[in-house]
Amino acid sequence: MKAQLILENGMIFEGKAFGATSDCVGEVVFNTGMTGYQEILTDPSYYGQIVTMTYPLIGNYGINLEDLESQGIMAKGLIVREVCEVSSNFRTEMELDTFLKQHGVMGLTDVDTRALTRIIRLRGAMKGIITTRTLEQNEIESFFKGYDNHDAVYKVSVKSPVKYGKGNGKRVAVMDYGIKRNILRSLEMRGCDITVYPANTKAVEVLKDNPDLVFLSNGPGDPADLDEIVGEVSALIGEVPVVGICLGHQLIGRAMGGKTSKLRFGHRGCNHPVKDLRTNRVTITSQNHGYHVSTLPEGFSVTHISMNDQTVEGMRHRQLPVYSVQFHPEASPGPVDSDYLFDEFISYAK
Numbered sequence: 001m002k003a004q005l006i007l008e009n010g011m012i013f014e015g016k017a018f019g020a021t022s023d024c025v026g027e028v029v030f031n032t033g034m035t036g037y038q039e040i041l042t043d044p045s046y047y048g049q050i051v052t053m054t055y056p057l058i059g060n061y062g063i064n065l066e067d068l069e070s071q072g073i074m075a076k077g078l079i080v081r082e083v084c085e086v087s088s089n090f091r092t093e094m095e096l097d098t099f100l101k102q103h104g105v106m107g108l109t110d111v112d113t114r115a116l117t118r119i120i121r122l123r124g125a126m127k128g129i130i131t132t133r134t135l136e137q138n139e140i141e142s143f144f145k146g147y148d149n150h151d152a153v154y155k156v157s158v159k160s161p162v163k164y165g166k167g168n169g170k171r172v173a174v175m176d177y178g179i180k181r182n183i184l185r186s187l188e189m190r191g192c193d194i195t196v197y198p199a200n201t202k203a204v205e206v207l208k209d210n211p212d213l214v215f216l217s218n219g220p221g222d223p224a225d226l227d228e229i230v231g232e233v234s235a236l237i238g239e240v241p242v243v244g245i246c247l248g249h250q251l252i253g254r255a256m257g258g259k260t261s262k263l264r265f266g267h268r269g270c271n272h273p274v275k276d277l278r279t280n281r282v283t284i285t286s287q288n289h290g291y292h293v294s295t296l297p298e299g300f301s302v303t304h305i306s307m308n309d310q311t312v313e314g315m316r317h318r319q320l321p322v323y324s325v326q327f328h329p330e331a332s333p334g335p336v337d338s339d340y341l342f343d344e345f346i347s348y349a350k
Helices: 037-041 096-102 113-123 137-146 152-156 181-188 203-208 227-236 247-255 341-347
Strands: 002-007 012-019 024-031 049-053 077-079 106-109 126-131 162-164 171-175 193-197 213-216 242-245 259-276 281-295 300-306 312-317 322-325
Touching: 002 106, 012 096, 024 077, 024 113, 024 137, 024 259, 024 281, 037 049, 037 096, 049 113, 096 106, 113 259, 126 137, 162 181, 171 181, 181 193, 181 341, 203 227, 213 247, 213 341, 227 247, 242 247, 247 259, 247 281, 247 312, 247 322, 259 312, 281 312, 300 322, 322 341
Parallel strands: 024 049, 049 077, 077 106, 171 193, 171 213, 213 242, 242 322
Antiparallel strands: 002 012, 002 126, 012 106, 024 126, 162 193, 259 281, 259 300, 300 312, 312 322
């Protein structure tokens, strides 16, 4: 079935629909990973976004439900150059097309993804609509006006506390802003006893459980929309060691008086080089964010920088036990070069 992507700036990309055939609207972004499409689709940080894969052939190893990073697809839509209709992998449980249909998510194939990526790089991420219909201008405007991702964190967070662990390890309070399953696996592998809290949990409730460490997770959206959460993060800092990744990193920055800004097209992929300034070692990292800490808070030192654009990728406080990174050390998808950071995080536990 013929379908099209209508960008906010009026540009149109023709293609063919696969997956579910229901209209969708979201922020159009691109991911530079060659693999990992099922982890990308199920990463809660992509909530509200239409993901364009820059690698031209997607779906060739199918879908394996064991490797999902949440309970289902979180992205609003998927755009590819070519979708593979018959996968080949001994762990395959279903085709990508079937997976999208099961979750009511629309895909668009036969698109010039190279041209689309260049437009996003030059003009920045923008809203887009994927549809099989011919929309009138007033319908297009209605779609764009109706798009709102401000409360995305609350939509993807758990609704009540969840516990993991055997009861004899470091007590880690995980603030769930859109956490990936492999973060929890990474903490469990290190013997931690984990309590996952909803995003709107008050600091006093977390402190009442006497955690050894508070972990602020990744998640979708703009940290500037989360002033209430920033206030609770501020109340935690100084009372208990606090670490974070991705959105958690940005929330720490804002809670301590720093500023965050939107990147023109973000960092999304599993091939981003980051330099650890403490060792001069460069690792290849998995990233998924559209915002960054643009003004370092007072009292912090930069620990990591992006080798692509020199933005802050890690920071820690010089006196308080506070440490965070912008990238995803748990990978999934991506390399595990930065897995050592979980050991550093746990070393901060009281």
